[in-house]
Amino acid sequence: MIQKLDYLKETPSQTAGPYVHIGLAPGAAGFDIYEKELGWDIAGPNANGERIRIEGVVIDGTGSPIKDVMLEAWQANSEGHYAHPEGGGTVEDGFKGWGRVITDFETGEWAFDTIKPGRTRGRDVGQQAPHINLWIVARGINVGLNTRLYFDDETEANAVDPVLNLIEWETRRSTLLAKRNDRDGHVVYRFDIKLQGHNETVFFDI
Amino acid sequence: MTKNGEFYQRDRTWHPPAVTPDYKTSVTRSPQYSLISLQNSVSEVTGPVFGHNDIHALDNDLIHNYAQAGDAAIGERIILHGRVLDENHRPIPNTLVEVWQANAGGRYRHKKDTYLAPIDPNFGGCGRTLTDESGYYFFRTIKPGAYPWRNWVNNWRPAHIHVSIFGTAFAQRLITQCYFEGDPLIDKCPIVHTIPDAQARAQLVAALDMNASVPLDSIAYKFDIVLRGRRSTLFENRLEGN
Ligand SMILES: [Fe+3]
Numbered sequence: 001m002i003q004k005l006d007y008l009k010e011t012p013s014q015t016a017g018p019y020v021h022i023g024l025a026p027g028a029a030g031f032d033i034y035e036k037e038l039g040w041d042i043a044g045p046n047a048n049g050e051r052i053r054i055e056g057v058v059i060d061g062t063g064s065p066i067k068d069v070m071l072e073a074w075q076a077n078s079e080g081h082y083a084h085p086e087g088g089g090t091v092e093d094g095f096k097g098w099g100r101v102i103t104d105f106e107t108g109e110w111a112f113d114t115i116k117p118g119r120t121r122g123r124d125v126g127q128q129a130p131h132i133n134l135w136i137v138a139r140g141i142n143v144g145l146n147t148r149l150y151f152d153d154e155t156e157a158n159a160v161d162p163v164l165n166l167i168e169w170e171t172r173r174s175t176l177l178a179k180r181n182d183r184d185g186h187v188v189y190r191f192d193i194k195l196q197g198h199n200e201t202v203f204f205d206i
Numbered sequence: 207m208t209k210n211g212e213f214y215q216r217d218r219t220w221h222p223p224a225v226t227p228d229y230k231t232s233v234t235r236s237p238q239y240s241l242i243s244l245q246n247s248v249s250e251v252t253g254p255v256f257g258h259n260d261i262h263a264l265d266n267d268l269i270h271n272y273a274q275a276g277d278a279a280i281g282e283r284i285i286l287h288g289r290v291l292d293e294n295h296r297p298i299p300n301t302l303v304e305v306w307q308a309n310a311g312g313r314y315r316h317k318k319d320t321y322l323a324p325i326d327p328n329f330g331g332c333g334r335t336l337t338d339e340s341g342y343y344f345f346r347t348i349k350p351g352a353y354p355w356r357n358w359v360n361n362w363r364p365a366h367i368h369v370s371i372f373g374t375a376f377a378q379r380l381i382t383q384c385y386f387e388g389d390p391l392i393d394k395c396p397i398v399h400t401i402p403d404a405q406a407r408a409q410l411v412a413a414l415d416m417n418a419s420v421p422l423d424s425i426a427y428k429f430d431i432v433l434r435g436r437r438s439t440l441f442e443n444r445l446e447g448n
Contacts, residue, residue: 007294007435008293008294008295008432008435009217009220009293009405010217010293010380010432010434011380011382011409011431011432011433012220012221012382012401012406012407012409012410013221013380013381014222014397014400014401014410015229015231015232015381015383015397015400016368016381018318019306019314019316019368020368020381021316022314022330022331023305023332023368024306024370026330026332029315029316030315033272033332034262034265034334036260036261038256038260038302060234060235061235061236061238062234066235068318072379074249074254074376076249084252084253085255086210086251087248087252088248096254098253098254105317105318120247121248122247123246123248128247128249133249135376135379137381138235139235140231140233140236141232141235141236142223142224142226142229142400143221143224144381145237146376148249163244166242166244195234195237196234196235196236196237196238200237200238201237202239202242203239203241203242204241204242204243204244205215205216205242205243205244
């Protein structure tokens with residue numbers, strides 16, 4: 001016999017199911033219950049930096065858009081600080097850096113407005129390129145999927161980003177690049193996420 | 207003085223795998239490439255912080271939070287309570303716990319749910335709360351009904367409450383489901399059985415807790431939640447600057 005390690009086990013994950021909106025975005029489920037739903041304003045009115053919109057669709061292994069997905073975004077402000085005690089510095093009043101994103105039930109299209117994050121401190125040395133951390137849950141996803149959205153116009157920062165460089169297959173790195181467009185004077189980045197198949201998005205075990 | 211280090215890696219053998227063919231929807235919604243392992247950076251050890259300004263004190267009472275004044279939701283009244291801990295047994299205070307569930311007849315208040323059981327006009331089906339200093343939380347609700355779903359021809363979900371928890375970091379983010387002790391449908395459910403390990407499945411079954419019940423009012427079930435633990439870095443802190 002040996003001594004017993006006394007750690008607890010993490011509670012196992014279960015799918016969020018098709019009705020995740022009831023709990024986390026009841027307005028989208030079709031009813032009004034809370035005074036304030038959480039996660040609708042990521043940056044707040046006082047945030048510095050470039051105002052951007054991010055839009056996309058999550059696609060399954062058959063090539064079809066997923067219409068019942070929920071995404072959560074977690075990002076730094078324009079100076080690279082997260083709104084958290086260990087986030088590296090202070091943030092603007094009202095800057096949350098966190099948001100919830102629900103798809104259109106008919107088309108699967110989703111979008112959110114925020115500010116472009118700055119570079120954040122790297123794990124050991126250097127800096128990480130601007131990115132938004134995404135967490136994806138839906139019916140059929142047993143454990144929420146983590147990925148990162150990078151910006152295709154940040155060529156120099158992306159080239160030295162420690163996480164992008166960790167991806168051995170250079171062809172797969174491009175699945176994490178959102179594509180910049182200008183639409184009626186607004187900056188819109190397109191980021192389609194493929195859960196499976198050709199050009200499958202890179203997902204991380206964080 | 208110790209500093210906070212990285213989170214313990216997730217035990218992927220304890221969690222369900224991505225592809226679980228008996229739960230059919232997973233087949234086309236599961237990545238085929240392996241996940242790429244990422245050591246924690248500032249992006250993973252931080253996460254959103256919530257406070258009492260974000261929610262209402264009565265958001266955790268599902269019997270009343272959508273009911274007309276003087277009315278209440280129909281069903282078996284229960285208290286769901288427990289603690290949110292990490293793998294080191296440390297309580298996680300002030301963390302957001304959100305729940306959603308079907309009504310006593312097994313029907314969700316969702317425009318996509320078409321099950322023939324009636325909507326309860328006094329039941330919304332969602333609640334949220336923050337854990338206290340000792341990681342404790344509770345909800346007052348009604349026991350949800352079992353409901354049928356399209357997977358095999360005759361699949362029924364056991365009574366369950368969906369639970370979403372944040373912890374202190376994006377790396378701890380978790381959604382799971384809570385089942386109830388003694389329910390014979392648990393062992394027949396393909397979603398429960400996406401989890402390969404019997405002990406891991408048992409961790410999702412809330413225990414009947416007579417001591418916490420309120421006589422002549424509500425039965426209680428205890429559901430403790432464990433999030434990933436974190437290293438205390440004694441010597442070198444690899445997370446530079448954190
Ligand atoms: Fe459910």
